[in-house]
Amino acid sequence: MxxxxxxxxxxxxxxxxxxxxxxxxxxxxxxxxxxxxxxxxxxxxxxxxxxxxxxxxxxxxxxxxxxxxxxxxxxxxxxxxxxxxxxxxxxxTMPQRIAEYVLAWVLAERWQTARYLADSASGTWDPADPPAPPGRNGAVVIGTGTMGQAIARALAATGHRVTGLSRSGRPDDAFDDVLPFAQAHDAPAPGGSGTDVVVLALPHTAQTAGLITPQLLRAFDGVHLVNIGRGSAIRTDTLLHALDTGRVRHATLDVTEQEPLGPSSPLWRRPDVTITPHISGRxxxxxxxxxxxxxxxxxxxxxxxxxxxxxxxxx
Missing domain, CATH: 3.40.50.720 (NAD(P)-binding Rossmann-like Domain)
Structure with a gap:
């Protein structure tokens, strides 16, 4: 210092x-x-x-x-x-804009926006499967710095109960709870069984590279994972396995392990993955x-x- x-x-x-x-x-x-x-x-x-x-x-x-x-x-x-x-x-103003990005995609996924856009484009009227009311309202934000705090406040405003994960586990007013990373691999899942959203808000450091491991993701069931921090936090093969096993139902990625993301990446071809070109916090x-x-x-x-x-x- x-x-x-x-x-x-x-x-x-x-x-x-x-x-x-x-x-x-x-x-x-x-x-x-x-x-x-x-x-x-x-x-x-x-x-x-x-x-x-x-x-x-x-x-x-x-x-x-x-x-x-x-x-x-x-x-x-x-x-x-x-x-x-x-x-x-x-x-x-980056924290506020990143928080808006996260909230927009969380709500878009919850309300099946992609499906209704496709129905609108094809002239299809199909109310048979309307958006389900939120059955789970838990959110976990991994990284409790300035960005993570703004995200937590935005999610809390829509009724989410937000748990933060940080190195120290030090309490912060933006979160309902804050747990240390060391506790994140213990069952049950951080935030409890009601966790519906997991947001990665981590910088790139030697400690955060690959921090989101298969062991950590096994604690979740069908969550929407949003990454606005650095792509190095979760390996592509780890994410693909979590999607294939249902631990993650959808991934919204503003950052990826390699940027720009090459055209041969399997992430482009998955309907359960949304990719934006690192624009959430310009x-x-x-x-x-x-x-x-x-x-x-x-x-x-x-x-x-x-x-x-x-x-x-x-x-």
Missing amino acids: TSELTIHDLAGVLRTRPTVHLGDDVVPGWRGALATWALAHGLEIAERDATLAITARPDRTAGAAWVHSPYAGIEHLASALPDDVLLTRTTG TLPSDVVAALDEALTQIRAGVRPASAAARDRGY
Whole structure:
């Protein structure tokens, strides 16, 4: 963790060398807004060796005392930067938009939206099998950070009882219960037998890769699994087996183990899988500007930014 003294030192460096480098991976349409922000705060754009580097690529951070990721994910930066470099990230409005995505697909699956769209397109009037009222209202959110909390609140608003799974099992007001991962493999299923929805809201770290194991999924029965975190959390063969055995009745995947998902993947050909191209939490340029603005204000006040990454955890 960056120390309080280092934050004060960084504030001094920003006064004597007020420079910022925009990495070539920064979305072209964002560069104007970021340059305007920099100039408004007395920061000069530099091609190299700047005090602040805005990038997600470790090879573009040379000389920077502060690196800001324009995205929430920091897996490429966390292990590559020296310990004395401050690393901050962007979340912004992403949690709310991801929560909306999860809620939209959970309700669409519950209300058999795909079936009624097909009936509408074919001119079929078939009320014989209407949407069943929710027989189970339990939801499990694996990952209780900012994203997981927003998802939990959205699901709770539609009557779900939400259990969170985290490394520590520390209680959080967004959840009815929070359990540690270590307890997740014990019977009965986390959240109880009434679990209907399982949401993966995990970052990519060495600890989360492959965390969703066949053993964990055996505790569930016919759940709707939604993954908005990182595709590495569940192996494709693990997911396919869970679908084939009925542990998962439907999977909505905004992220996959390999991205872009190749055309030969069996996931494309399954009617019990819905795939979207990693769009649930797209970062907005206004999010990046707001995150930088807040972090710069806090650094100049000698305070560790709220957006500083917990590098040992990978987020």
